Amino acid sequence: MNPCWAVARQTVAESLRMRIAWVFLVLIGLIVFVLPFSITGDSSLTGAVQSFLQYGLSGTAILLSVLTIFMSRTLSEELVQKQILLLLTKPLPRWQFVLGKWLGLTILNAMFLAGAGLSIFLMVLYIIWTVPPINAADEQSLASEVLVARHSIRFTPPDFDKTAEREYERRLEEGAYRDVGELSRERFIQILKAKQQAQWRTVTPLGRRTFRFHNVLCDRSPGHRIQLRYYTEIANYAPDEIFRSIWDFGNRAQGTLLYRAETHHVVGRFHTIPAPARTVADDHTLTVNFYNQDSRLVPGHVRTANVIQFLESREVELLFVVGTFGGNLVRVLVILMLKLMFLAAVSLMFTTVLSFPVACMTSFAVYACAGGRKYILESLDFATDDRSTFIDAVRHVGSSLIDLDTQTFFTALQESMMHVIVFVFGTLHYVFPDFGYFDPVETFVSGRNVSLVWVLEAVRDLGLVQTLGALGLAMLFFHRREVAEISV
Amino acid sequence: MVDSAEPVVQTAGLCKTFKDFWRRPRVHAVKDLDLTIRPGEVFGLLGPNGSGKSTTIKMLLGLLYPSKGRIAVFGKPPTDVAVKARIGFLPEESYLYRFLVAHETLDFYGRLFRIPGKIRRERIDRLLDMVGLRHEAKRPIGEYSKGMARRIGLAQALINDPEFLILDEPTAGLDPMGVRQIKDLIRKLGDMGKTILLSSHMLADVEDVCDRVTVLYGGQQMAAGDLETLLARQDKTLITTDSLSEETIDQVRRLIRRLEDKDIGVSYPRNRLEDFFLTIVRDAEAADVHTSGARGGGELPAFLAKPAETGAKALLDSLISAAERPAPEPILVETPAGPTDDEAARTVVDRLAREADGPRETDQVAETAQETIIPAETLGSREVEADRGVIDSLLGDADKPEDGA
Incomplete structure (x- = not known):
């Protein structure tokens, strides 16, 4: 056996004999086995399952992340308790020791995560078995929108770049931009494009919009279905807050099946419309026409001019089943595992150079930064918007010191510190992984496919780049460390 | 393989300086140490507390890097993994995993040496017999007394049948039975041609087993040479006989x-x-009095008792060099x-x-x-x-x- 594996084996054995591991296991057990009996979601079976999956997976991921960081003390303990003095006299290269420790933590995490994943899967079956659906739609919704792995496709919008450019040329010929000063051509086209987009997303009463989807690689055999999921805002609410519309699936010219869905939906919520998969053309395109059927046309209803708006942030999407719930769960666990592997590597890296409490806190900071990377970057952008450069800020500090201007000094100091923070985090964010991006739980809970491409992306970024990078640094730091060094 | 012309350990101008938080040199733990340990000899490293013995050993093991000077162990840097495969080390304290039981501990260290499973298990059993802890092999090390842990420490140092054994205060914390056993073991291993470096405060122990010693003080070498020569006394004669009227x-x-x-x-x-005490303990063992502590150890395991294949030449060389030494x-x-x-x-x-x-x-x-x-x-x-x-x-x-x- 490679000494590296011996260290990994020993790390697992050590971790399993630490009380803290069992405390976290009990907490995970509480989440997985007690939570289903205490949450009801929106009282529907679908809601109960979704809430359980959301809290169960997120809770497990957080607890295992914290446990991983705590478990990095296995290395610092060996430094403090001096077992390392004996260990490194054996034919064990230092890099193999670090690798062995990481492997041990990874094996431990894999065991815990696999156990939690299997328990969650079984508990979902138990919930379905014991909790009755509130109606047939609830049962249908659970089967078609939660316990599946659906691929999602966004429609292909019209090419607004071209239409905006054509409009610009037309207006230019008409002399519309003769006295507009210094605004550039690009700026005019940008304004026109935004305007055209907004117009396209707004459907006037009795108006129509056509959504075209490409690469709809679904199973088109009879019996299989696709789903259209959409969200709308509405300008004028009807008293019953219901808007009526027609969705036509298929294209007569392409010889597909034609399917019409007349909907009476509550506004301001997501809705899913199922349709036969045979409405998709042979070239894997799907045409869907939306008609804003104004309530004025329906006898007995109050006449309102409903202007429908499709928001860019809540885009219309097409969904179709590409995999199973179980397979999807496995891919979720793989991504969660990759995050834990990164955390283990980072925690060990800090432990090779810092004492345990400091290393632990630093690892938590990295965990928090990785999780909130997107928000931190956004807020830093906001904080430094329209500010002077770092050099300017430092110059202000200097000049305020010379002028003995206290107020200016502190303002300039604050400004320069902000620049330092922005610079440091701006540099570090290239190193930190984006845990927000690699968060598959919400996708999974909504019955969407956690794609293999996404998993491979996580393997590349979290695994090969960031985890191996952190491990490499850990090995480098530990290689030169004098483990018996004393400071006097 | 040990070459008779090649010392097991050779240091030249070895220095180690410990620094403070600001990287200022504060303690010169070892100064200009020239040390040569030849194959097959039992070498004693003596000195009072803080004289640099442990620092020297740690540098020989690659746990500390010299501030100045050179070290070669088996002709290579001490950080070389191949070198470490030929060394057994018993540290001054038992730096063992408290949560592992004795058997697991030895198994773990055996795995680090890539010893095949069957051989590893055999060696573990033999070593546990040797240190008298076979019956306590399933107890966590954390529950052991200091002396028992020390015995396991010794067993782990021998698991790889080392050519070069470094023992730092090997008898510290041991009962007289254990001390006697360690000394016997060192003698036997020395006879087998193993090279042994012994650092100890127990001067009588060192005197009993060592061929050569170096005395350190303040990190410097104060005396070095054959024990016989260093301790020779020409002004007294001792005649011993059976009782006379x-x-x-x-x-x-x-x-x-x-x-x-x-x-x-x-x-x-x-x-x-010591003899009186050992007699009592042996009588108790013979009467099968129950104990949760260590028992009298067994014989040297067979895998240690025979010259290692790679050490055959070393043994031969040591025998030759012993023959060449002046007869006592x-x-x-x-x-x-x-x-x-x-x-x-x-x-x-x-x-x-x-x-x-x-x-x-x-x-x-x-x-x-x-x-x-x-x-x-x-x-x-x-x-x-x-x-x-x-x-x-x-x-x-x-x-x-x-x-x-």
């Missing part, structure tokens, strides 16, 4: 006064407490001596007495022997024949009534 002693005294014009002191040694004085000389010297002297006296008086019951003699210690000033340097002449004359005189008696 007052009359004989008186005759001897008169004889020496007449021949050498010197007086003698006579004493009657007691049994050593074959007679009862040199004071003050520890037990080894006493035993050697007794052996010679017994042999000479047997030649004079005929065969005796050796065991009975050993149990009832009283020692007569005869200090003298010049006898130590005499040749064997001359000494034999003195003994003969002593015996001859004792048989005859003294003139005027």
